[in-house]
Amino acid sequence: MKKILLFAAVIVMIFLLAACNQEEENKEENKERVTPVETEEVKEGSIEIEKSLYGRTKPSAASPVVLQGPSKIDQLEVSNGEQVKEGDVIATISSQAGKQSIRAPKGGKLVQLTANEGEMVSAEEPLAVVADLNPLAIEFTVTANDRNLMNKEDEFPVNIDEMEFTATVTSIGTVPNDTGLYPIQAEVSNKETELLPGMIAQLLVPETRIKDTIIVPTAAVEEQGGESFIYVVKDNKAKRVDVTVQESQSEETAIEGEVKAGDKVIVKGQLSLKDGSQVKVAKGE
Numbered sequence: 001m002k003k004i005l006l007f008a009a010v011i012v013m014i015f016l017l018a019a020c021n022q023e024e025e026n027k028e029e030n031k032e033r034v035t036p037v038e039t040e041e042v043k044e045g046s047i048e049i050e051k052s053l054y055g056r057t058k059p060s061a062a063s064p065v066v067l068q069g070p071s072k073i074d075q076l077e078v079s080n081g082e083q084v085k086e087g088d089v090i091a092t093i094s095s096q097a098g099k100q101s102i103r104a105p106k107g108g109k110l111v112q113l114t115a116n117e118g119e120m121v122s123a124e125e126p127l128a129v130v131a132d133l134n135p136l137a138i139e140f141t142v143t144a145n146d147r148n149l150m151n152k153e154d155e156f157p158v159n160i161d162e163m164e165f166t167a168t169v170t171s172i173g174t175v176p177n178d179t180g181l182y183p184i185q186a187e188v189s190n191k192e193t194e195l196l197p198g199m200i201a202q203l204l205v206p207e208t209r210i211k212d213t214i215i216v217p218t219a220a221v222e223e224q225g226g227e228s229f230i231y232v233v234k235d236n237k238a239k240r241v242d243v244t245v246q247e248s249q250s251e252e253t254a255i256e257g258e259v260k261a262g263d264k265v266i267v268k269g270q271l272s273l274k275d276g277s278q279v280k281v282a283k284g285e
Helices: 002-032
Strands: 035-040 043-065 071-076 089-095 099-101 108-112 128-142 155-160 161-170 182-188 200-218 222-224 227-234 236-247 252-257 264-268 279-284
Touching: 035 227, 043 182, 089 128, 108 182, 128 200, 155 182, 200 264, 227 252
Parallel strands: 035 279
Antiparallel strands: 035 264, 043 128, 043 200, 071 089, 089 099, 108 128, 128 182, 155 161, 155 200, 161 182, 200 252, 222 227, 227 236, 227 264, 236 252
16 A cells, blocks of 8 residues: 555656646746847838939030141141140141141040041041040930939939949930930040940939838838738837838838838848747847
8 A cells, every 4th residue: 555655656746847847848938939130210211213224425525627628638647536635736738728737626536537648638528526525425315204303413323334423414305306205415524535435324313203101121021921011029029010012122112001110120030920929129220
């Protein structure tokens, strides 16, 4: 009989120890359910995109080098593509008026010089053209909607030959061409004359898609079952807020929902959360 009582006591002790261990495990498990998260602040603002408008570079001004009459090219002092200053001698010619020095009407790059020494040239076509490449002009044709995105003297980034510059809008056409597009002209500094006429230019113009809206980091927006939602931190708990996405970009997303500027939205650690989960903000704005 004593052995039976002893055995029963041992069994009871085992169950009591198991219950205590289970209680400790449950407590430990509850502690582990506090999820570390990172947050950022919800803000109010506008969502913009960058539109790419394409055009070509051209001289900002071109001055023809003209002859008074048929002439013979005795000597060329410069070559096609050389930089000249106003008054530089381009060529020495012989005509009915005698020998003359033909000078550059202004400074710039000499282009379209096709004559050779000893040749006769007429006065119907310019001997050459002095092109002003600093600043360098850029011509675009744009739709009416894109035309409304810019004003005269606005400055925009422009990519030319894989280099980035700043272009200033100098002219905005008011009458469309035959294709219904409006002419736009801009200028870019070209002091080193590294840019040449005829290059493709990509003008980057911001376009506001949505004004005065709630903006959250795109990383905060989750999707499940066709629904979009975010988690905001309230009293150290994750609160799920269903939202409607208005416009999404790589870094920011415009939303509608029961969230306001200043709320703390979870941007990292939310994958294992559910509504009401205990959280600890490890990092945040």
